[in-house]
Amino acid sequence: MALMKILTYPDPRLRKKSLEHTEFGVSAETLSANMLETMYDSKGIGLAAPQVGVLSRLVVIDTSIVGDSAEDTKSREIESKDTGLTELEEKIEQPLILINPEVTFKEGEIQYDEGCLSVPGFYDTVKRFEHIKVKYVNTAGEPQELETDGLLSICIQHEIDHLDGKLFIDRLSLIKSNRIKNKIKKLGYPEKKSSDDKES
Secondary structure, eight states, X not given: OOOXXXXXXXXXXXXXXXXOOOOOTHHXXXXXXXXXXXXXXXXXXXXXXXXXXXXXXXXXXXXXXXXXXXXXXXHOSSOOSSSSOOHHHHTSOSSEEEEEEEEEEXXXXXXXXXXXXXXXXXXXXXXXOSEEEEEEEOTTOOEEEEEEXXXXXXXXXXHHHHHTTOOGGGGSOHHHHHHHHHHHHHHOOXXXXXXXXXXX
C-alpha cells in the first residue's frame, strides 16, 4: 500500500466529472487499499478517487471510526446509546468500497457540519437527504445494494458529489461559499490540526 497525494481546492481536476470505473480485481483492490491508507493517514472518513487525481467513480468510506473520542461522539447529531451508529448504519460492515455508486432512493433532510480533505480546515453546515438507498459494485465487479441513514448517508452523498466535480462548499450559500474561497485565496490553508477532526 502507498499514500497518495490529496488534491486541494482550487485544483481544476476536482471540478471534472469522473468516468465509470471499468477495471476490477487486483487493480480495483490496490487503488481502494491505497485510498483507504491515505484517508486514515489524513484522519478522514471518506475519500473519492478524483481527490487523489484518479477520474474514476470509486469511493472509500469508514464512518465507524467516528466516536473514538468524546469530542467526536458529542459532535454527532445522530447517535445510538452504545455505538454512536444508527440501526441501519450498524448493519453495514465498514470500511466500504463503492464503485460506480448511484443513489436510487432518497428521503428526509438532515443538516451536518461537513469538512473535506480537499478543503482542509474549513467546516460548514450542509443539507443532505437523511435516508438513502445506493446501488454499486464491489472490487470484483459484483452488483451490491445498501440502505442507510445517519453520518454514513451524509458521507456517501458527499463522496458522490466529488465524482460529479462538486465540493461541499458548492452546497453553501453564495456568501458563505465565497467567504471560504476568498480566505483560501488570500491566506491559503490553515496548518494541520493535531486533533482528531474527521473530514471526507
